[in-house]
Amino acid sequence: MSQGSINSDLAKERQKATFNVENLSVLLHGGPAKLKRKRYIENLVCEDLFYRQLKPWSYCSIEEQYENALIKHIHAKKQIEKHGIKDRNDLMTYRVSAFPHEADPIGINTSMFIPALEQQGTEEQKANWLPLAHQETIIGTYAQTEIGHGTFLRGLETTATYDPKTKEFVLNTPSLSATKFWPAGLGKTANHCVVVAQLYTQGKCHGIHIFMLQLRSLEDHSLLPGIETGVIGNKFGFGTNDNGYLKLNSVRIPRDNMLMRYSKVLEDGTYIRPENPKVTYGVMVLVRSFIVRNAAVFLAEACTIAIRYSAVRRQSELTPGGIEPQILDYQTQQYRLLPLLSTAYAFHFASTNMTETYERISQQIEGGRLDQLPQLHALAAGLKAFTTYASSAGIEICRICCGGHGYSHASGLPKIYVCAVPGCTYEGENTVMMLQVARYLMKCYRDKQQGRSLPGFVSYIGESMEKKSFMGADVSFTCLIKAYKHRAARLIEEAAKQMQSCIQAGSPAHVAWNKSSVQLFLAANAHCHLFCVENFIDSIRDCKVDSNTLKVLNEVCQLYGVHGIIENLGEFMQDNFLTGQHVDYLQKKMLTLFELMRPNAVALVDAFDFPDHKLESCLGRYDGQVYQALYDYAKMAPMNQTEVHSTYYKHLRPLMSGNSKL
Amino acid sequence: MSQGSINSDLAKERQKATFNVENLSVLLHGGPAKLKRKRYIENLVCEDLFYRQLKPWSYCSIEEQYENALIKHIHAKKQIEKHGIKDRNDLMTYRVSAFPHEADPIGINTSMFIPALEQQGTEEQKANWLPLAHQETIIGTYAQTEIGHGTFLRGLETTATYDPKTKEFVLNTPSLSATKFWPAGLGKTANHCVVVAQLYTQGKCHGIHIFMLQLRSLEDHSLLPGIETGVIGNKFGFGTNDNGYLKLNSVRIPRDNMLMRYSKVLEDGTYIRPENPKVTYGVMVLVRSFIVRNAAVFLAEACTIAIRYSAVRRQSELTPGGIEPQILDYQTQQYRLLPLLSTAYAFHFASTNMTETYERISQQIEGGRLDQLPQLHALAAGLKAFTTYASSAGIEICRICCGGHGYSHASGLPKIYVCAVPGCTYEGENTVMMLQVARYLMKCYRDKQQGRSLPGFVSYIGESMEKKSFMGADVSFTCLIKAYKHRAARLIEEAAKQMQSCIQAGSPAHVAWNKSSVQLFLAANAHCHLFCVENFIDSIRDCKVDSNTLKVLNEVCQLYGVHGIIENLGEFMQDNFLTGQHVDYLQKKMLTLFELMRPNAVALVDAFDFPDHKLESCLGRYDGQVYQALYDYAKMAPMNQTEVHSTYYKHLRPLMSGNSKL
């Protein structure tokens, strides 16, 4: 297709932006050096003919998707070596660039198998297995979830029974529901896994522990005795990954295969309990912080596609008989897309904050200080749930905003969606996560009531506050934060009171908890929302960027705050904190912000700096040549390689002549 | 797998229901005879070995999906003939049963091509083409949308220029964006289409008209000269359908190929305009009423799957150390699923009403009375948008409520979603539809202000109403209806006033319209919501069913009304119509309704009476044997047919040994 020429509507959008896109990109990516490095690495992938010549993923069968992912993994590994890429961020940049919205079937070896070994293994175990895992002779996965249990780890049924006679553990899948199910790469790829199982020794169950298990021969990849695995079958997305199942029938592993850094089973079968089990929380927090980052990125990508397309697409009439407007000029289109754009920015800053907080607190933990862990844990769980849910729902809105073409894989949006949405489920199901946050908030509330002071961000809980908002037509940041604080504090208090009143009415605590869990959920949600708003405001207050850019960021931030209230109005109005007059201000403000942001919409998505090959979207291309790209995409379809499809001879011709033998 | 045994939790659920499921099924399906007939026909499909032996759709490549759909079409045709199925409802039942959540590539021949001919063709044209189309020698499609235009029909670019010398039309695709794009079956299946094109004759454009065009030879299916078609490439769903593109290069068709029942072009090129173009609105309304029905069914199916599974799935703890509860016992799970269940019921009754209204008004139209057409048109457009959006979003919530397994195709939910969600886009993009409703409402508002009376359901607009709700703790139906009326009326008035104030501030009408369109959208949405609530209440008020069933239906209906307010609280509180005290009543009521509905939840989905083969869901099975079904589904995966996958030899082995040649 004709390269180089930029669609004139997009070109105009870029001209009329009121700020310097590069400055904003630099800010978002953590400085000029990091941005440069990111581009350098993305460019390695983009210019690598190897990736370009692969069949487009949407035309691949599941087996081809899987095979291509393996091939890509191997190629990527060599390139990473060749270019000496070592920094963790750089590696991530390379991988997401080479695997856009795809799950590398060997990825879990690095992301979960090796970390589990590093954290739970003894020095000897690490020395044994880590080198082989790093060079990918051992390809491992993390086998935790079973058909019958995902959320409730204590309910896992797989057993590891110590046999002191042979000094082995005997692993078993005692029932159908105990079948391991879902672990990434387990079906056909992995030859090892760490398996989570109930430890039995000396006739007693000691709860779940982690064991190293070889699944397949390193000679010929055949399954070892007593082991049955396979893929779990096709899924909504994740076609590149052979998520698998595993059944164990009296599989014996040496005693040394239990990861024994913390708990131990001695030769005679004596169980030694761990000293401080909390230290393992760190990984969970880290993984959740990645998920938050992904949620921010996925939504930003979807906004990039939908907003660029909305600047190129012209449809219907605004002025009678006039030329068709860019659909981005419809107020309803702005209403659906611009708040999502502001959300993508909010999540970006939330994710940055979370990563920094994680690093800060991790150091404290290393130094033995665990007091901030609950706060960090609640933040990670809450933001994980809050951002994945909003991001997934938002991606679908972006897709629908692209009209019919959004439904084609050519748009790139379905792939982003099916890659994003399981983030609501894995690594802590979202509702369960929110209820964990609520548990923490209830504890904070009780602490405050008992006169204890609360740490940093939760200190607003239980404080006495203004009963009415002083918000004016300008809708200041101060008034926004106060409103979100008020709402969260009120909902937390209400949830606590509701629990209290259930208990007073005779319910046991756990029943009261369940009977209040809708309120608890809403309270936790409001708390996370407050975090995102307040953090956005704080982040741009402190940021070093030119005044034009700052002005635009302020608008984006204000829209995030204003729109969030409008979407959840009842929660702000229920106790008359906000009144009809305030709502009027907020609605007017929102429409004004749409007008202010409209000219900068394309520039604001450009600033995310996604290369075309990562978006994989005919609609979201930087050059805006969307129709040519859609047509080219169609032409590539395997079914278009013949004029008359084979089914004509087999089925249509007999049907047409009334002679079908079927 | 072990057939016949019902999961004991499900069995208990069914025992404890407080009403007779069969009675409710009879009511939902329009009487015992219709229910019996429905089951008879579904059973024909269920017991037909032909369907059972086809490879499960989720394991098929796109080409296999397409081929299987053709095979099924041919088989279904024969069976329909054999069993003498003729009634339109019966045919629909057979087809959706044989093609669950799939788009038959020849379906559009019956659903749009033939109806277009019937309505727009002259008697001679009908005599020519209809018999061939019915016997499927001619396989037609409806080619309207272009790459560049879907919503805005007047913008279509394809041209049909009359050449009086040869008495032919010359069809052309004058630009890339004029390429027809999306029509069902156009890629590889159809040999004819009706094509929508701008008619030019005697040097003048007369707007869009419909032309019969042969695409492929009836001898060998090769493309006729000047015609280029192909599939548009893979999509989110609709894999069974070869949605296609079409480019025309000076294709000549006889003058007789213009469908000339209304407009005509004479031999010399004189254009005769139609008498009453409005009559064609009928089809649009009919098609939209089908979409509403589908939206209701899809959501009901998703609720069936998620609620049955939530009764079988046990996870986590409610009582410390107690047995794991059914997840349906978690209040948060009820909060997400039960309102959706009530929505599925509300949409069922909305769809029934719409079909009846359509039939009533159609007869009036046949009799020449067109005065009710605008009302019907607005109802169809509004309900189409309102129900498809809520249904699609609801299906995803149901899916996420199934945890990890919801993400597998084994759950059946992804297929339902990708089949349902394009309903938001085709046959009138939802936002555009809502704005059409708003246009009608604005007209009503003006009429009322000018002292004219309004027809039936819109008569509340502009009426003077109570300023505050009298709602008590019981939350009566009367108070619910008043609340929804008040909200809709207020939003309509606000939108009208906002337009007015824009105009007074100097905006031309069309600018004022766009500047008010968020308000207009919200007003139309509130109007549709009111319809669904009021219609639900009216429908069960009049219905003939035993008192136990009626009691349960009343609860479902009340939940629909109560939850809808809670979700949109701000719109009810903004002018203090509802106050904090009311909100308190509503929230308490909602929780009480959850407790009342909980024991009937499974029975309420059973009453929809979906056979297992239509749900295609391991999680939603009537017998609740979900884990066995998930395991069986996994075993069937093509990748599980060998223990060691071929990629091991090609890629993994070299990788593991560090010898990859890639």
Ligand SMILES: Cc1cc2nc3c(=O)[nH]c(=O)nc-3n(C[C@H](O)[C@H](O)[C@H](O)COP(=O)(O)OP(=O)(O)OC[C@H]3O[C@@H](n4cnc5c(N)ncnc54)[C@H](O)[C@@H]3O)c2cc1C
């Ligand atoms: C794409 C994908 C990849 C995955 N990869 C892996 C992997 O590599 N390794 C691995 O081990 N696993 C993996 N999993 C599994 C995943 O970790 C689990 O699905 C996840 O933990 C959710 O658990 P569940 O499926 O048991 O959901 P459930 O807990 O069964 O959730 C079902 C419903 O019950 C509700 N619920 C459950 N408990 C409570 C409670 N206490 N209170 C209120 N409500 C509750 C939930 O809110 C939800 O609505 C993967 C899953 C997916 C989808």
Ligand SMILES: Cc1cc2nc3c(=O)[nH]c(=O)nc-3n(C[C@H](O)[C@H](O)[C@H](O)COP(=O)(O)OP(=O)(O)OC[C@H]3O[C@@H](n4cnc5c(N)ncnc54)[C@H](O)[C@@H]3O)c2cc1C
């Ligand atoms: C699965 C599927 C099957 C299809 N089958 C067929 C078929 O068989 N035959 C056929 O001819 N077509 C078919 N189509 C095409 C379909 O009819 C169009 O996609 C649909 O009409 C929407 O039009 P569009 O794509 O131009 O959306 P657009 O109009 O481009 O919509 C994009 C955005 O612009 C906004 N917008 C547009 N106009 C306005 C306005 N006036 N005011 C405010 N906002 C506006 C919309 O709200 C939307 O957010 C199919 C599409 C799909 C997805």
